[in-house]
Amino acid sequence: MKSFRIAIKGQPAKDIEAENLSGLEALQYLDVKGLDKVVAVRVNGGSQDLLAPVGTESELEPVFIESDDGLKILRHSTSHVLAMAVKALFPGVQVTIGPSIENGFYYDFDYERPFRDNDLPKIEENMKEIIKANLPFKREEMTSREAIDLFKSQGESYKVEIIDDLGEESVSVYTQGSFTDLCRGPHLPSTGRIKAFKLTHVAGAYWRGDEKKAMLSRIYGVAFADKKALKGHLNRLEEARKRDHVKLGKQLGIFSTYEEIGAGMIVWHPKGGMLRHLLEEFEIKEHLKRGYELVKGPLILKTELWEKSGHFENYRENMYFTEIDKQSYGIKPMNCLSHMLIYKSGIKSYRDLPKRYFELGLVHRHERSGVLRGLLRVREFTQDDAHIICTPEQLDGEIKGVLAFVKDVMEIFQFSYELEVSTKPEKSIGSDEDWNQATDALIKAMDDNDLEYQVNEGDGAFYGPKIDVKLRDALDRKWQCATIQCDFTLPERFDLSYIDKDGQKHRPVMIHRVILGALERFIGVLIEHYAGAFPVWISPVQAMILTVTDRNIPYGKKVLETLRGSDIRVEADFRNEKLGLKVREAQMQKIPYMLIIGDRESEKEGVTPRLRSGKNLPFMTEREFIDLINEDCRQRR
């Protein structure tokens, strides 16, 4: 008999005598409530299986299935059940890896053919059998040598490769029924604890994420603590799909694409044309306010210039080229080149700096066909691009200025965003000193502003480190919008200089930055963010005049003229239709204000606005309504 001193974290310890004590027994002894919801236990901070023994001095924390860690364990265990089912149904399949992910899990397989959607139902059936059998997950430690022999005997070469690469003395494996998988754990006590899961889709995935390696077949699934939570998740997904910007873009007359025009090319319909115009107007104002200068470069530039900048060498695959009078030209994928030449067009003094050149620049990039998606990834787009050329001493202040700019703009659109900083990649240009200085400047700017950020080591551009600002779409996928990038290459290659106080030429520093990013992508995220119901200040149509009967058309026309004359974006529905129909249609177009014009309004010369929410405002004069809209716009709501 040994004596154990155990405690629930933060509570008094208890002593107990036992030969051996599992986590589960310890929790029982400590009288933990709701044990049927406990899937693992943290012992002195580290998660382990419920049935694994605890040490003689242990501080315990139950891991409940609904907790983040509990769900991770559930999802990971479900992926093992998936692998077992697939091995049972498809002899000769090899298993690779199967982690838990947000809301679910996946498992990658190597099989003679890829899996298809219609394989999923029978796999699910098999998984349900495994769950019903309530097989325990049994952990076993063994030397790597033994594990390699074990997996070799099963023909599981990927597992052998993983163990080889781990280079550990020993590894752990988990077995449920006839299926054994290399795994660190922990796992559920048994398969019966899986109460709600669903296989969702299949996808191809490269082994180890390397496109030169084998294409595996991935099966995705979701799993939740109970059926209600699973259903809730599936419902939320369905709701999110209704906000899909491609769908809303078509319904609201914002944009469309055409097979006959080409992939990744957006055609803007009237409402989208207006939306773009409003955003561009907004951007120009905001940039001028912050000391930027408006510039504009041509769409195609001689290929020699792209060679000089390094784009031809590094970015040719993504560029379109054309030939005019036997001279090769490249269609710009970025706007920086003309900006460089503008800077060089005269000698610059330190007194002239910083220069902030802003351009709503149209760029073309040949993105690989498989990555295109709606407005979020296209081949032709407009960037709200600027290049800030400054002295090294000004760098910190300029970065902070851009971060503040991003913050202001994101607040206007009520976006929450995530910051990521990317450091020096393997393949890069420039000295370590430059890199360190610029990376420090980026990080310092964020630290000084108490901003939270994630570091992506080695993810920087080849010419410099960057801060990326990511927004999320309806389905919670992250999209890079704003970015702030330091660049050492271009000032060097274009031999940019300024004359400093010492009368000598010095090399300026350059920041390449966008705030919204690409207008296309931003609008895509924006549509999903507002579910198509734009605030009044950027609504393509702010008000719709709805007449009740034909008698009201003359006054309706007068209101239309008055509002148009006051720069209100207004349309009118004078059709001989029932008011209910007109309201419904305006409602589906998500127009902020409907102006009902009946006999009452015609006689008293005013309007009765109806809001998108269904609420009616009191009768008011045309003037009062114009003021109302103008106030909305001033407040950007």
Place this chain on the structure above:
RNA sequence: GCCACCGUAGCUCAGAUGGCAGAGCACCUCACUCGUAAUGAGGAUGUCCGCGGUUCGAUUCCGCGCGGUGGCUCCA
């Protein structure tokens, strides 16, 4: 680019072991002049994404393209 799925009327979608292609909405005409999410009746609507192949016959089966969606990779 790679893997899977998908492409039928302007829109949303149904359809057939391979045999003249359907519904609702929208559209057009007529009636109704109407107060806050669909008035009624009638009418017209197709290269079933494209090109080849198999077949007596292909929108359906096969191949190749084009386009879309979900992933992987990429995203200077």
